[in-house]
Amino acid sequence: MKNIGIIVGSLREGSFNKAVANYVSEQFPEAYQTTFIDFSKLDIYNQDLDETPPESWVAFRNSVKGLDALLFVTPEYNRSIPGGLKNALDVGSRPYGQSVWGGKPGGVISVSPGAIGGFGANHHLRQVLSFLDVYTLQQPEAYVGHIEGVLDDGGQVVDEHTKQFLDDYAQAFIRWIEKF
Numbered sequence: 001m002k003n004i005g006i007i008v009g010s011l012r013e014g015s016f017n018k019a020v021a022n023y024v025s026e027q028f029p030e031a032y033q034t035t036f037i038d039f040s041k042l043d044i045y046n047q048d049l050d051e052t053p054p055e056s057w058v059a060f061r062n063s064v065k066g067l068d069a070l071l072f073v074t075p076e077y078n079r080s081i082p083g084g085l086k087n088a089l090d091v092g093s094r095p096y097g098q099s100v101w102g103g104k105p106g107g108v109i110s111v112s113p114g115a116i117g118g119f120g121a122n123h124h125l126r127q128v129l130s131f132l133d134v135y136t137l138q139q140p141e142a143y144v145g146h147i148e149g150v151l152d153d154g155g156q157v158v159d160e161h162t163k164q165f166l167d168d169y170a171q172a173f174i175r176w177i178e179k180f
């Protein structure tokens with residue numbers, strides 16, 4: 001059994017990104033389990049605190065360490081990734097030499113009500129993941145725009161074209177993980 005960690009960049013209760021992440025998590029084969037990784041309680045990274053790291057950092061680092069793959073589903077904030085997600089990436093990357101990210105296969109999906117589907121966030125995230133030595137699936141790229149027309153009021157993915165795209169993405173991601 002392989003474990004895919006899903007990291008949603010939005011903390012919003014009714015998050016569109018969470019809705020898409022929920023849908024994709026249900027498309028993986030039975031041999032894969034998914035774990036949603038919560039970064040909402042992380043103290044803001046401060047290198048001084050790493051002498052005696054806060055419990056929230058220790059628990060977060062441990063929750064990522066055992067994962068076989070990482071799927072990020074994120075909104076775009078001001079043409080980049082949300083600060084909370086960047087903080088989580090920073091916390092997991094330290095202490096120096098003990099990053100919990102390196103060597104894992106990863107995927108990036110960005111979701112937005114806008115037309116360009118969070119392109120800026122998607123590529124800023126890829127830049128960070130490249131430095132963190134997370135091997136991101138290159139194709140297909142996943143920019144899910146106009147999301148409000150894709151979901152119903154209950155947060156279910158109902159647009160058939162998007163469902164097919166996300167199903168194909170999930171399969172490509174599994175093929176990518178299996179290369180490792």
Ligand code: FNR
Pocket residue numbers: 010011012014015016017018075076077078079080111112113114117118
């Ligand atoms: C946004 N939003 C946004 N959307 C976008 O496509 N590009 C952007 O640069 C931004 N910038 C931005 C900044 C901040 C601070 C907020 C709160 C929002 C809109 C954003 O896509 C929208 O709120 C989504 O609904 C957020 O995703 P969730 O929370 O629904 O998953």
